[in-house]
Amino acid sequence: MNWKARLLKLNGLMPEMDDAGALAWSTLADAAEGAELVFLGLDDGKACFAAVPERGDASPRMANPQLWSLMATLSADDLALYGGARSIVDWHARHRFCAACGGDTKIGKGGWQRACTVCGTEHFPRTDPVTIMLVEYDDGSGAKLLLGRGLGWPERAYSALAGFVEPGESIEEAVAREVLEESGIVAKEVHYIASQPWPFPSQLMVGCHAVAENDEITLDTTELADARWFTRAEVTAALNGDENAPMNTPPRQAIASHLLKWWIEKGA
């Protein structure tokens, strides 16, 4: 039997860092008395755990600038580990009661489930699929890409349109519905490109490409501050950090950044 185990150091939901700029770890002995523990998996022969904090994230869809700049310094492995751990301990902290009967729930199955102590209903962590799409139009004068600026975003911040997949929809149907709702553009030939987990709170971002049938934008002002078309030259300038570019690109950790690079690299 191997008793080697380590505990991810978190301050609430924020990661703590060691001197080398990696995620910091302590031992299970450091867990608070009675803390709920989630088993994250084995790493280098050691069982890794994270403790459920007292409170979850009250507004998980809002970016925390301090956390974002910290995440930008993490290695890809640490980023993936932190993201998965954060999603699940945050879910536990926000699901201490049973949605079916209102009773107390208790952590189970190594932290990948909660069960109601009253009615026995089992609850599982959620992962919400979100489509995020590059919609392209070309009437022969050169390809252009539809990007939007969310409500409250900085003036030059544009990114790919995105939206949750709703019950009863395929990925392709969700892409077409979201694009039509937000911009009035009819999207066809939807193709999957890549996916990425996103831990605010627990999205599965599903990146797609689609072709627009029209280019006249009808903005849904309850969802977006603006939406417009960008040329390849404009997107390239933005990706290169050119000050004269008409937009700023999304942060490099976000799938939107990978998608924009994919669009430039794929060519016409």
Next chain:
Amino acid sequence: MNWKARLLKLNGLMPEMDDAGALAWSTLADAAEGAELVFLGLDDGKACFAAVPERGDASPRMANPQLWSLMATLSADDLALYGGARSIVDWHARHRFCAACGGDTKIGKGGWQRACTVCGTEHFPRTDPVTIMLVEYDDGSGAKLLLGRGLGWPERAYSALAGFVEPGESIEEAVAREVLEESGIVAKEVHYIASQPWPFPSQLMVGCHAVAENDEITLDTTELADARWFTRAEVTAALNGDENAPMNTPPRQAIASHLLKWWIEKGA
């Protein structure tokens, strides 16, 4: 103002049918006093609603043979409409309490949200991404496909391996992890094929193809009763309903059936 509206006829969660074998509809006046109503969308200029039943599905992942045979008779449009409506009214019926504080929740935003009457937390219907994968191996003697038989399934029932995407995973990572856990096979070159919603209770099935690095199966007997390799000839025979085929194919409404056809049609 157009007041035209109709109410999907449900008996609990079961659909009711009209004389033509289509989904049956009544008017909003037929909704029970105080019933919670979900807005399903506009169809032919009429607003469509469904009422939340008293009880949700207690074991949503179990197939109900009566419902399955009924679903096999529905048109594609009716099947999609019923699936989406069922997922969401079932979610409401199983989420009458707040997971954050245990308080009563109330339907809101046309049925696409619940809000806690005590702490105000908003809750949204869930859609759970599930990967389902065709894993192929070819050592030069002809392609073969990895299929599994779930615990409690009939003797000849084999289908594609499948599993929920966990927080912190991409689609491609979830495919590789599930295949390794369930069968000991290392899957690489994971590619997306197609997606489909599945309303028991609200999965988003994400169909993928992958290439196996090895063909020696190590079965996880807590997940599967069996897993084995099938040749193109065997899968073709099964799809053709051949009595001598070594397996039965999944029902035609399931994405697994489409994936098997895709595999035969794509060729080597």
